[in-house]
Amino acid sequence: MPQLLGATEIRRLAEEIGIRPTKTLGQNFVIDGNTIRRIVSAAHLDPDETVLEVGPGLGSLTLGLLDAAARVVAVEIDPVLAAKLPQTIAAFRPQLAANLDVVLSDAMRITELPAQPTALVANLPYNVAVPVVLHLLEHFPSLRHGLVMVQDEVADRLAAPPGSKTYGVPSVKAAWYASTRKAGVIGMNVFWPAPKISSGLVSFTRREPPITRASRKQVFAVIDAAFAQRRKTLRAALAGWAEGGAKAEQYLLAANVDPSARGEVIDIAAFSCIAEARLDALA
Template sequence: MAHSALATPRATIAVLKRHGLATKKSLGQHFLIDDNVIGRILTLAAIEPTQRVLEVGPGIGTLTLALCEAAGSVVAVERDTDLLAVLAETTAQYSNLMVINADAVQLDPRELVGEDGPPVAFVANLPYAVAATLVLRVFETMPSIRSATVMVQAEVADRMAASPGTKDYGAYTVKLALRARPAGRFNVPPGCFLPPPRVDSAVLRLERLDDDRTPEDVARATRAADAAFSQRRKTIRNSLSSALGAPASAVEDALRSAGVEPGLRAETLPVETFVKLGSELHAQGLLP
């Protein structure tokens, strides 16, 4: 049995023609046309039948149909007003779906709350242009979200799950890793979409961390990472000194107190070190 009746080229083209629509490159629209991928997304997401799920960029409703079957309720955020009528048609049989016409990056999380509470899982084939920003924002501003299973560009998935010392490891990786950990991935080739994107894609599952870091610890580590990676090719001492407008000697004292050799580069440091560094920079008055 198909997971989604829309996950074929024929069905997708028929819906778009019926509504006189075409894909919009400006919105990063690539419609999923492989039902096997839908099934793998559902397996990786491990949605429970009582959960409220957030979807961003539902498009014509291809993944939405499967989510409505699997979840207790779904709240889907769609920016493209031309697709609202399409969604109303393709998902008409589901009473557990709420569609919001908005830019998800700007949306107040309180608008996502339903009678069954806020969403606890985030599952989406994301618009590529905003994927990285949106995933981090969800973990920053929506504490109810326990996991995210998202389709993104493969290179973005690489950044999200990168290890210290690799080219993909950067400030974004650190900021996301302060809040969530990778918990599964599979790659998706361009031929699974209409139209095919010019890049490879991947579905990545992230799970929220439950640890003893305070919000202040995370905020300071975030600021420390931004400053440390502001000039990636410089030593961490010089990069921090420049970004913070602080004397190199004061920065060096903070680095040594955090157990960091000042001559290292930021990409060599594990996430936990940025927590210590943020704390030390704050203690010495170099960070708020």
């Protein structure tokens, strides 16, 4: 079985380049090989895939991904870590070193990569996980599926179905791009430093967005308005967006949505219909 990085190797690599994990960048390095194997297995990667990894850090997950896929494109915001990663791969997987591309960048800003990724597998910083996932799904339609590790509470939100307590903006916007499900929980003691909360795995599979004449931006504007004040009915919550409660009710009825319902009970298709109803009324 190929060697993966454990606590000893991770701390040694960190010491070599004089770094300590920072809260600012949301750095929590995985120090358990079995956890890496679990993540890679749950990602269901084909041997010919190109994997996009965000925040590779010291390379714990990168090694496991290189063992399973044809190529890994690793996006790292920290220049010191980005410079060290190829050296680590060359030391631990010399025969696979040519299969790695390291991109020094903020994942929220990338719109081009050295190769078109087919899968996203990443241990994402807690504080930017949702916007990163949505940004990558928007700008890289080649991403067919993926598995991300995020704060457990965020995992619940991303995978929540309509009507559940955790259903909200992340759930609906993710549903525009993909079907999602929670794929497991990861404990705290497999990280350095150990976070104060558990992590969750979210699996996604790309699907076509709802058929609608409204743009993604127009549909997302409805979603944002609907959840800005969760306890309000859609008629009230969408009044500002629609330029009046009466118009909001008009658009909702045209979309076959109950004006007295709340945003947390309707799905992405219904939000798309509401956006489209406004377009039709203004045409």
